[in-house]
Amino acid sequence: xxxxxxxxxxxxxxxxxxxxxxxxxxxxxxxxxxxxxxxxxxxxxxxxxxxxxxxxxxxxxxxxxxxxxxxxxxxxxxxxxxxxxxxxxxxxxxxxxxxxxxxxxxxxxxxxxxxxxxxxxxxxxxxxxxxxxxxxxxxxxxxxxxxxxxxxxxxxxxxxxxxxxxxxxxxxxxxxxxxxxxxxxxxxxxxxxxxxxxxxxxxxxxxxxxxxxxxxxxxxxxxxxxxxxxxxxxxxxxxxxxxxxxxxxxxxxxxxxxxxxxxxxxxxxxxxxxxxxxxxxxxxxxxxxxxxxxxxxxxxxxxxxxxxxxxxxxxxxxxxxxxxxxxxxxxxxxxxxxxxxxxxxxxxxxxxxxxxxxxxxxxxxxxxxxxxxxxxxxxxxxxxxxxxxxxxxxxxxxxxxxxxxxxxxxxxxxxxxxxxxxxxxxxxxxxxxxxxxxxxxxxxxxxxxxxxxxxxxxxxxxxxxxxxxxxxxxxxxxxxxxxxxxxxxxxxxxxxxxxxxxxxxx
Numbered sequence: 001x002x003x004x005x006x007x008x009x010x011x012x013x014x015x016x017x018x019x020x021x022x023x024x025x026x027x028x029x030x031x032x033x034x035x036x037x038x039x040x041x042x043x044x045x046x047x048x049x050x051x052x053x054x055x056x057x058x059x060x061x062x063x064x065x066x067x068x069x070x071x072x073x074x075x076x077x078x079x080x081x082x083x084x085x086x087x088x089x090x091x092x093x094x095x096x097x098x099x100x101x102x103x104x105x106x107x108x109x110x111x112x113x114x115x116x117x118x119x120x121x122x123x124x125x126x127x128x129x130x131x132x133x134x135x136x137x138x139x140x141x142x143x144x145x146x147x148x149x150x151x152x153x154x155x156x157x158x159x160x161x162x163x164x165x166x167x168x169x170x171x172x173x174x175x176x177x178x179x180x181x182x183x184x185x186x187x188x189x190x191x192x193x194x195x196x197x198x199x200x201x202x203x204x205x206x207x208x209x210x211x212x213x214x215x216x217x218x219x220x221x222x223x224x225x226x227x228x229x230x231x232x233x234x235x236x237x238x239x240x241x242x243x244x245x246x247x248x249x250x251x252x253x254x255x256x257x258x259x260x261x262x263x264x265x266x267x268x269x270x271x272x273x274x275x276x277x278x279x280x281x282x283x284x285x286x287x288x289x290x291x292x293x294x295x296x297x298x299x300x301x302x303x304x305x306x307x308x309x310x311x312x313x314x315x316x317x318x319x320x321x322x323x324x325x326x327x328x329x330x331x332x333x334x335x336x337x338x339x340x341x342x343x344x345x346x347x348x349x350x351x352x353x354x355x356x357x358x359x360x361x362x363x364x365x366x367x368x369x370x371x372x373x374x375x376x377x378x379x380x381x382x383x384x385x386x387x388x389x390x391x392x393x394x395x396x397x398x399x400x401x402x403x404x405x406x407x408x409x410x411x412x413x414x415x416x417x418x419x420x421x422x423x424x425x426x427x428x429x430x431x432x433x434x435x436x437x438x439x440x441x442x443x444x445x446x447x448x449x450x451x452x453x454x455x456x457x458x459x460x461x462x463x464x465x466x467x468x469x470x471x472x473x474x475x476x477x478x479x480x481x482x483x484x485x486x487x488x489x490x491x492x493x494x495x496x497x498x499x500x501x502x503x504x505x506x
Contacts, residue, residue, distance in 0.1 A: 029071065031055070031086040034079050037231050038276050041071045041088045050130055052091045058082050062095050062233070065277050072277050074233040076111060094130060097241040098123025099248035104192070107209055107223045110238040112245070115225065116209075127244040129237055133299035138308040142339075145370045146257065146314050149185030149427020150178060152357045152420045155379035155437060156386070157342055160370025161255050161312040162303025166334055168319045168326060169344030174355050175318050177424045178342065179259040180208065182316065184215045185427035186257060192249040193217070194258045196224040196242035198235050199265030211425060228265075232276075235269035243300050243313075250304065250311035258301070262318035263294060267330045284329045291333050298337050326361070340364035354421060359386050374480035375430065378437040382416065385441075389413020415445045418453040431475035432461050438488060444496045449503070456499055463495045 029043030039061055041053070051063045059077030075082070097112035100123055107116035114121050142160035159165045159182075167175045183193045195212075197205050205225045212218045222245055226238035239260050249256040260266070267290055274287035282288045294317075301315035317338065319331050324346065326335065335341055340363045349356035368376050392410055396402060402410070419440050422428065436457050439445055448456050464472060468491045474484045 027090045029088045029090075031082060031084055031088055032070070033084060034075075034082050036276050037075050037079050037233055038273075039073045039075055039079070039082065039088070041073060042069060044071045044088065044090055047071045047090055048094075050094050052093045052095050054089045054091050055082055056087055056089060058086070060091075060095075061088075062237070064273070065279075074236070074273055074277075075231070076233055094128045095237065095241075096126040096128050097244055098125070099127045099245050100124045103222045103245060104220060105218045105222075107205070107225055110224065110226045110230070110234040110241050112241060125248070127248060129240040129244050131244060131247065131300065133296065134302045134304065134308070138304055139302050140305040141369065142303050142366045143369055144312075145372060145375075145430075146182070146191070146255075147185055147189070147430050148178075148182040149429070150181055150355060151422055151428055151433050151436075152355060152359070153178070153342060154371075154375065154430060154433055156359055156383040157340065157357070157362050157364045158367065158370045158375075159314065159316075159364065160303070160366045161314055162301065163340075163364075163366050163370065164298050164301045164315040164317070164338040165364065166317050166319060166338040166341040167344070168321060168331060168335070168341050169356070170321050170324055170346050173344040173346055173349045174424075175320070175344055176204075176208070176261060178344075178355055179261060179316055179318060180211055181425055181427050183212065183221060183257065183259065184217050184425060186220065187216060189255075191220070191255045191257055192246070193221040194224065194242050194246040194256070195221060195261065196226070196239050196259065197261050198226050198238050198263070199228050199269060200225075200261065202227045202229060215425060232269040232272040235266065236273055239263070239266055239297055243297060246313055247300065250302065250313040251309060253309040253311045255311065256313045258313065258315050260297075260315065260317040262320050263334060264318075264320040264330055267293070286329060290330070291337075294334055295337050298334075339366055352421075353417060354424070357420075359383050360390070372430065372478045372480075374434050374475055374478055375437075377480055378434050378441060381441065382437065385409075385412060386416050386420070389416060411446065414450055415440060415448075415453060418450055419445075419457065421454075431472050432464075434475050435460060435464060435471075435488065435492070439492045439496070442489070442492075444492055447500060448496075452503060456496075459499060460492070460495055464491065467491060467495075 027044060027046060029041040031039050032042045033040040047063050049063060049066060053061045053063055053073050058081050061073035061075045063071050063073050065072035098121060102121050106114055106121060109115050142162045144161045146159045146161050148154055167178055169175050186193060205227060209223055212221055224238055224242040226235045243258060246256040246258040270293055271286050279287045298315055301313045303312045304310055317334055319334050321331055343358045343361040344356045345358040396410060419436055471488050471491060
């Protein structure tokens with residue numbers, strides 16, 4: 001007579017779980033080896049990938065490799081507190097984080113635990129950090145602009161609600177500033193923001209929070225911090241956890257914005273874990289699934305159809321390049337996943353052109369679909385004129401004999417450069433941008449000296465605030481009819497005459 005031991009074990013477990021005493025069978029394993037934040041566990045036969053594993057009295061980990069007789073788990077706590085022979089218990093759950101409105105204004109770690117010293121967070125719900133992206137049927141085309149308040153972006157590289165726009169450039173070129181200015185400009189626009197910092201210095205996190213608090217943006221923002229001092233495990237799960245927090249708002253029918261600062265460090269953390277897990281290395285020692293790592297994250301950004309709630313999640317991933325090399329492995333991966341990129345150039349930054357956006361390489365694949373009619377009309381030729389100016393500028397440096405047409409184009413280009421310059425953390429309202437671009441492209445600035453361009457711009461905004469309230473209201477409503485255009489032309493013409501007269505007297 002033979003017995004099927006595995007079947008007998010399953011039957012006993014099932015009977016115990018259904019017994020009148022409500023007994024529950026736990027599947028436990030034994031830690032056989034711990035090193036570098038990785039625990040090897042023997043005995044968890046039915047463990048699932050990404051399952052949360054509890055080490056009683058120590059903390060939690062997540063199953064990453066399922067081998068024939070071992071489970072390799074990454075630890076979310078110091079491996080100094082765990083040793084061989086310790087108990088490991090399956091939880092039958094995947095890693096989840098708290099979500100909801102109570103997180104707004106708070107700084108949390110990758111597990112959603114508060115680290116700002118303001119007490120516990122009462123979470124209404126928990127979302128898994130690994131969630132499937134919305135299907136095609138649930139989505140609709142991106143059509144509504146996300147106003148960044150940054151003139152070069154809103155005019156030449158527009159971002160729409162539900163888009164994924166990459167911010168890419170070398171160190172110290174203003175990538176974080178663009179992301180922060182975009183968040184600051186969402187004040188009063190009913191957009192909920194999540195800013196996740198991966199592998200940064202803790203000082204950088206403090207600075208970001210201070211900037212957001214100073215501008216009043218923390219009221220609608222969650223900051224998720226996984227600094228360089230955190231383990232590679234925490235840095236790896238941070239963007240997924242932050243995305244789940246942002247998806248909560250999207251699924252409530254709201255508009256959400258998430259900034260990943262930065263995915264280069266995230267890829268490095270994942271490479272570290274993969275090598276420690278003995279996964280085979282590929283190009284630049286990254287594992288073979290590093291593309292899937294970022295694609296499954298960024299595909300979660302979406303513009304949902306009205307039937308699916310109408311919410312949106314816009315993603316602004318940041319990638320750091322080395323010496324402007326955008327053809328490296330991780331940059332090319334993320335460029336191919338996203339709907340366009342904003343390329344920041346060190347040369348422009350060092351020459352004082354801020355934000356240092358290169359219009360030739362930068363592109364938005366959504367384009368004019370994510371612009372208002374008024375902005376589309378006044379900025380239609382701006383990118384072409386700016387790109388031509390940058391080429392002519394290099395050419396003009398080698399020749400002194402320039403024809404009249406070339407000199408005029410250079411003069412227009414110089415004024416475009418001055419207009420596109422913008423101070424940090426000082427977003428410009430969309431209607432103001434439309435007015436200054438209208439003045440620029442209709443020749444009202446041709447007689448204004450370059451050193452007075454910024455004075456002209458600031459005074460035009462003040463003048464229109466007092467004398468052109470009706471025009472501002474129409475521009476806010478995206479009314480750019482012939483009557484509005486004529487009214488705007490007369491007001492700008494009158495202001496320009498007054499400004500030039502005043503400049504002569506000075």
